[in-house]
Amino acid sequence: MRILVVNPNTTQSMTRTIETAAKAVASATTDVVAVTSSMGPVSIEGYYDEVFAIPGLLKEIAAGEKAGAQAAIIACFDDTGLDAARALATIPVIGICEAAVATASFIAQRFTVVTTMERSRLPLEHLVHRYGMSSRAKVRAADIPVLSLEDPTSDALPRLHAEIAAAITQDRAEAIILGCAGMADLAAELSHKFGVPVIDGVSAAVKHAETLITLGLKTAKTGAYAAPISKPYIGEMSVFSPDRIMAG
Amino acid sequence: MRILVVNPNTTQSMTRTIETAAKAVASATTDVVAVTSSMGPVSIEGYYDEVFAIPGLLKEIAAGEKAGAQAAIIACFDDTGLDAARALATIPVIGICEAAVATASFIAQRFTVVTTMERSRLPLEHLVHRYGMSSRAKVRAADIPVLSLEDPTSDALPRLHAEIAAAITQDRAEAIILGCAGMADLAAELSHKFGVPVIDGVSAAVKHAETLITLGLKTAKTGAYAAPISKPYIGEMSVFSPDRIMAG
């Protein structure tokens, strides 16, 4: 099995964290291909960054499918561009937020997503609602920039710890979801520290992708995920027209 | 008052329909500036097209705000890019779907959105849900390409009529919302034909924009609509970094 993992921000060091987490859980027969988007913001913090992360993401997904990937993972917790990716690709596509949320639902009745920036809290609440878990899951923000997770001199980790502690005490969270792909390396350690299951979306998504491949399931194409219609795209966006992106 | 109306698809003839509808209802003291996005798909039909309509849209909104617009309208019924536009702009931004839905809620308890493509039905149901009206509003698709609305030889109009009739009979819709900016010129005629209020989102949005300007209300910036953070954007997307888009 070949699974494409796209980091839709353009920071390669974060891709390495993601790749390590993905490979650690992949089956022996699974080939994980982790790529960094070649265009867009260096981190995705809020609605505006999301917009400009999607073109590069979709380009990687189209290229990955062409190169033989059987499933694709969007390794940003906003599930950036998930709907468009599902429309574009014929292979299944999984977001790490939805992967984490589905996984949490199998092991806990109440859980909390702890994310980075306050500005991402409401967008993640919308996602959690869309995935049907708004009555079971809360979202908290530790108020830390995404890239500070890679900076050992920052106070990102203590802030993250404090927010997880608050989730357990105040939300009565039975499990914690790490709300950023850049936290993919922290799950085991945090689970040990806090004594509750801690779920990383990247590794969850890898396993769900293997599941879909093994079950032979692909995105349904008879509804809102129908393939893009061939049509002209104008100006700077013309290279992304359905025909050209699929031509590669 | 100066209101910017952006057609986020790149079809100028549709912009003209939109502009006419907008100007017909604007106050005498309102200056409506209708622009066509300079990049992206010629029509927005589904999730994929949406992605590539947003960069051009945001560019126009940034430019429009710089040029003195006091409010902006996104003239596509998917409310394409609305969240990102609200984060980017300091002036208020209104989507024509939310404008139409809010307006309908003042005059009817049950109403139906009639849109073009079947693939847009579920995305619009998501919007209607987000705007709090999922228990009051249904969405139907007449199964017509967006640009066929401009083609007098197509069967777009009879199909639209049939779907409106079904909405009134089967959904017991008390009012109809036209679910595409390209239908902006049809509201009066359809209301007369079917004997129920028919709402066009473009004209509704113009009036709501005037309302916000007059009331001195702008997008709240303390939550998810905080201004984009200054950061590098890489590759083809570098021209859209917050700093550069705001520099114009």
Added chain:
Amino acid sequence: MRILVVNPNTTQSMTRTIETAAKAVASATTDVVAVTSSMGPVSIEGYYDEVFAIPGLLKEIAAGEKAGAQAAIIACFDDTGLDAARALATIPVIGICEAAVATASFIAQRFTVVTTMERSRLPLEHLVHRYGMSSRAKVRAADIPVLSLEDPTSDALPRLHAEIAAAITQDRAEAIILGCAGMADLAAELSHKFGVPVIDGVSAAVKHAETLITLGLKTAKTGAYAAPISKPYIGEMSVFSPDRIMAG
């Protein structure tokens, strides 16, 4: 355009506050006619007062429509009698709560209504739910009598300030809605003081009324807002029978 604004409580000084707020935002071509109900409670504080405010309100709306008003506004934040008024009138009718809530939804994802009496909190929560915003809006009461807003010696203002501060801190409200028509003169000052958008329902309703008039939209009459059926009304209520109230 001629817009009728009815204060459904019988306190004329409050009508003056309302009228001032309404006229301040009306278009140059709009004639705002503010009237005080001639019968009923001097303030509307809870379910019981509401009942006896409605007959006088409906009488004014019927008279106002006869006198040429093209839209009517109910200037009490409980949206007292809104459904009955919509059934009675052929002109559109807007409540100030629904007007404020719709306006807030255009500029903020989370907002809080701050009202007067604790006993009004749950009724307003019901309204907010009905207007589809229960997941986005909270309701708080400052625990102040309605008419104390007009008494400079009362502690109404500091209590209101405290509750707004709590809404911003504890609810993370991005915008505030003033939950009483008697607060219509405070929006600008409070917005300045607290640094978030503050919305007054009276002025919002005036603009929405102008919108409906300009768009030529009237209450749908094919559903629950069908005109009252001609029938005998007995005893003290006989003067309010549909035939007699419409005869004036």
Added chain:
Amino acid sequence: MRILVVNPNTTQSMTRTIETAAKAVASATTDVVAVTSSMGPVSIEGYYDEVFAIPGLLKEIAAGEKAGAQAAIIACFDDTGLDAARALATIPVIGICEAAVATASFIAQRFTVVTTMERSRLPLEHLVHRYGMSSRAKVRAADIPVLSLEDPTSDALPRLHAEIAAAITQDRAEAIILGCAGMADLAAELSHKFGVPVIDGVSAAVKHAETLITLGLKTAKTGAYAAPISKPYIGEMSVFSPDRIMAG
């Protein structure tokens, strides 16, 4: 035990139907006092009629409590004036819609309310939603005037039969609720005819009123049902001020 049953419309023949149904199920030790409102519409069909049925209803409830009633029932399926009555009275007050819905919830997972006028359908859907049963109950209208139920020459009964049949077949209703006090005499016969439980709200309310009396439970007065505040009522409504209505 003494239970007051108020018919809030002014048609005495309907009060007799209601009284017969109420007495048929009351305990041997219960004294049912059925009264007809002395003012207001002869039938309650839609939002407008409701408004003018409430003053007379409240007057009867105040008088009844004074005369020793231990609980009051509002015998109109719109639960007309229920909130105001609960605020006014210290004795518990029950609406026949809520009584019927609670009863149905004990014996069926899915049930349908069949009411008279189409214009009452949405208001009853709101009630059913408020009583927490919107996912379990549907509302249908047989499109018959309320008073036609008393006219043996009308086609009210066959229309009612047809709608019940449709509820069982199309909604898969496991039980039927009769959505009008004027149908109180039909439950047994319809249950026999259609082979499903058929619930009349009047008789259900009588039993629930006995329940509250026996359990010593009264309306909670610490929230929205706090007693009306003593204050002036102006003009024609002055006789209904809290002080005067409680003085009788």
Added chain:
Amino acid sequence: MRILVVNPNTTQSMTRTIETAAKAVASATTDVVAVTSSMGPVSIEGYYDEVFAIPGLLKEIAAGEKAGAQAAIIACFDDTGLDAARALATIPVIGICEAAVATASFIAQRFTVVTTMERSRLPLEHLVHRYGMSSRAKVRAADIPVLSLEDPTSDALPRLHAEIAAAITQDRAEAIILGCAGMADLAAELSHKFGVPVIDGVSAAVKHAETLITLGLKTAKTGAYAAPISKPYIGEMSVFSPDRIMAG
């Protein structure tokens, strides 16, 4: 009337508390038969205990119906086995949680269930949601073992008091529901102490059972409560096959 009250745990002293509460409110003509399940856990604390309380409960209900009971009550606040009991019995069956919740809904807009064990909190939240009251009711746990309610030397009572006080202050509960059959003797005293209505599910259920008997209403059998299908049951469970349990 003959009403069967089954204590589905096997602690006879708790049955006596339940029986006393039930008889205190039953009509003079009602014969309350309180029985203790002959098999299963001595107290029901969480999902696992529930499973093994149901066989004994169902056996008592089948036997009770055979012996002439006209309605049955499940006297455990988890409404343990309610759905299966409704499928098995032809007489109506009422759970004490649903009885208490329906009763509370007649007298208060907001109320709180105070139960024993923290592990029962989420299951009760599910029940409250199913009964349609999740927006009106909260659930709190006093963190006390069920059987400690019978031990005068335990700190059960002060803990219960503290939780009720918190419900009133923090949840603004207007009424309290006692969330355990073992609290059935405390309602009057707690209502007096805290000045709000306090509802015991056992006594509420007795009255609702009398209501259903008097109204001649039985469980609808055309949906999910259809009678169990005759079929072999294997091994230790063979004595519970539908045929054998109904044979007694």
Added chain:
Amino acid sequence: MRILVVNPNTTQSMTRTIETAAKAVASATTDVVAVTSSMGPVSIEGYYDEVFAIPGLLKEIAAGEKAGAQAAIIACFDDTGLDAARALATIPVIGICEAAVATASFIAQRFTVVTTMERSRLPLEHLVHRYGMSSRAKVRAADIPVLSLEDPTSDALPRLHAEIAAAITQDRAEAIILGCAGMADLAAELSHKFGVPVIDGVSAAVKHAETLITLGLKTAKTGAYAAPISKPYIGEMSVFSPDRIMAG
């Protein structure tokens, strides 16, 4: 990895169908152990059968965990006994309904569960609601006995086909979930026949179980899934007391 799959009905031929489906998708390194419950109904059709399937199921899960299983699957689409199993076991437990629903949510926006008996329709609607998908998924029943699926002379298959066709046409289902463990062998053939993804819960659950094992995730034990409390169980149920079932 060792995964226990328990068929909670006592029909061994169905266990073989389940086992085949499970083994077909398990990883090479996974040992699937499929067992048939030793006690209870031969098929689970409705609430009553469910009750008596759970003891045998829990016994197998306790035994399986003791024997080294790292995850357990409940192979009945009602997710029979899932909550109790999660409380009992320390290994993760997955129901095939929740597994199928989570899987469907990754590939389609709207999907329909097609189950066997009409009496199972509402219980499955409750499950789907609990899993957060009530706005995305419908449930249909083909009205066929469970064991008829194993009888080639029955009309089970054509009825199933008809219901799937109706789901696609009338519900606009983009994917189908097979709502019975006994259908586990039909997914591929039905997907081919109807041209939409068809999901079998057994195979989905096997993959999700592997996911949880690989990720090192176990049921959260700090909330409603806390381990059963040691206590006496009386009579026929005494062999199932927490201590004795865990002793084996």
